Amino acid sequence: METSLFEKKVRWADGYILVYSICDRASFNSVSRLIQTIRSAKDYLNADKVPIVIVGNKKDLHHRRTVLSEEGRLLALNTDCHFYEVSAAENYHSVLMAFQGLVDRMKDGKLTAKRPLGLKGIVKSMSAVFARRRIDSI
Numbered sequence: 858m859e860t861s862l863f864e865k866k867v868r869w870a871d872g873y874i875l876v877y878s879i880c881d882r883a884s885f886n887s888v889s890r891l892i893q894t895i896r897s898a899k900d901y902l903n904a905d906k907v908p909i910v911i912v913g914n915k916k917d918l919h920h921r922r923t924v925l926s927e928e929g930r931l932l933a934l935n936t937d938c939h940f941y942e943v944s945a946a947e948n949y950h951s952v953l954m955a956f957q958g959l960v961d962r963m964k965d966g967k968l969t970a971k972r973p974l975g976l977k978g979i980v981k982s983m984s985a986v987f988a989r990r991r992i993d994s995i
């Protein structure tokens with residue numbers, strides 16, 4: 858069967874941020890479907906579980922909310938994803954946190970994907986983790 862450009866892109870990526878609007882249930886449903894697409898594309902490649910971050914945007918528009926925070930959180934829990942609610946309009950910090958969360962998980966994934974490690978590999982991975990902790994605490 859012919860692989861679509863979309864599927865090729867899905868297979869290529871090492872991590873995903875899927876954004877919906879908390880005021881738009883259709884966008885939430887699309888995210889839910891996209892997660893299934895990503896998971897099955899990656900299963901096809903026998904790849905390790907790739908990190909997916911679900912982002913509910915437009916948190917500032919609470920009076921127009923149609924998707925509850927709990928629904929986003931539950932979707933993340935059921936699909937082994939990570940969840941953030943943000944307002945891209947109000948501040949960039951929450952958006953930054955979501956991207957940072959994804960990058961951290963991708964790095965963690967790369968460390969565990971290299972298993973099984975020899976003694977040399979274990980020492981290298983431990984050093985990488987502790988070096989990161991040192992940087993984080995600065």
Ligand SMILES: Nc1nc2c(ncn2[C@@H]2O[C@H](COP(=O)(O)OP(=O)(O)OP(=O)(O)O)[C@@H](O)[C@H]2O)c(=O)[nH]1
Binds near residue numbers: 878917918946947
């Ligand atoms: N109030 C509010 N508006 C936002 C937020 N993020 C984006 N918008 C607005 O939503 C509209 C669509 O934003 P786009 O960046 O074009 O995003 P899009 O993915 O094309 O979204 P849609 O057009 O809604 O499908 C623009 O008018 C943005 O200013 C947010 O966090 N809060």
